[in-house]
Amino acid sequence: MAFEREKENAATAAIEFVEDGMTIGLGTGSTAKFFVEALADEIADGLVVRGVPTSEETRRLAESLGVPLVPVEQVDRIHLTVDGADEVDEHAQLIKGGGAALLREKIIANASDLMVVIADPSKQVEVLGSFPLPVEVTPFGFTITAKKVYDALKTSGISRPRIDVRRGSGDKPLVTDGGNYILDCACSVIPDPAYAAELLSVIPGVVEHGLFIGLARTVIIGSDEGASIFEY
Numbered sequence: 001m002a003f004e005r006e007k008e009n010a011a012t013a014a015i016e017f018v019e020d021g022m023t024i025g026l027g028t029g030s031t032a033k034f035f036v037e038a039l040a041d042e043i044a045d046g047l048v049v050r051g052v053p054t055s056e057e058t059r060r061l062a063e064s065l066g067v068p069l070v071p072v073e074q075v076d077r078i079h080l081t082v083d084g085a086d087e088v089d090e091h092a093q094l095i096k097g098g099g100a101a102l103l104r105e106k107i108i109a110n111a112s113d114l115m116v117v118i119a120d121p122s123k124q125v126e127v128l129g130s131f132p133l134p135v136e137v138t139p140f141g142f143t144i145t146a147k148k149v150y151d152a153l154k155t156s157g158i159s160r161p162r163i164d165v166r167r168g169s170g171d172k173p174l175v176t177d178g179g180n181y182i183l184d185c186a187c188s189v190i191p192d193p194a195y196a197a198e199l200l201s202v203i204p205g206v207v208e209h210g211l212f213i214g215l216a217r218t219v220i221i222g223s224d225e226g227a228s229i230f231e232y
């Protein structure tokens with residue numbers, strides 16, 4: 001798999017943000033997996049923390065590695081969330097949701113004192129939009145919602161968005177942990193991510209979108225040799 005070493009180095013560097021007693025949001029995806037593994041090693045060495053997983057996939061991984069978890073309903077404070085991203089720009093604006101976990105990821109990131117993004121260099125972009133923007137929608141009326149999403153993206157300045165329902169097994173629409181569908185919106189360039197986010201957020205049927213604006217405060221980019229940490 002590409003960029004494995006860079007992902008692992010970014011994830012390992014994020015351990016320096018972890019302190020004893022923290023409740024930690026555990027992201028989803030191949031980079032976040034390295035973080036959960038690194039955290040499990042620290043726990044084996046005596047670190048005391050609890051995790052809040054952002055997907056069923058991460059919950060299973062954390063449980064298999066012996067990372068103590070706390071049900072999200074019982075959490076009153078999340079000190080830190082460490083998660084990957086599909087794209088990160090120079091203002092720490094993100095596209096997330098390639099792993100279909102964007103809803104839980106955003107709820108947990110938004111509730112955290114600090115969101116740290118870990119990524120390999122291929123995720124760094126000047127302008128968001130090469131990666132198709134995931135938009136999570138309710139199955140009811142999703143074709144109507146898709147049309148509204150198309151209109152919103154056009155209004156935000158994207159010239160020709162193309163929208164596909166993400167497919168899972170048997171070519172059926174993929175169903176997220178929350179029971180919803182994902183619209184993958186090929187935009188090429190998102191000229192005004194904050195405006196696009198604002199327009200998408202008010203569409204009935206849109207549960208959440210993959211634009212993470214103003215959430216990440218720290219971005220760690222892994223390299224072959226180590227990692228660079230950027231604070232915003």
Ligand SMILES: O=C(CO)[C@H](O)[C@H](O)COP(=O)(O)O
Nearest residue numbers: 029030031084097098099101
């Ligand atoms: O947003 C996500 C899941 O919904 C992931 O963080 C994102 O897709 C990056 O994944 P990876 O680390 O495997 O490249």
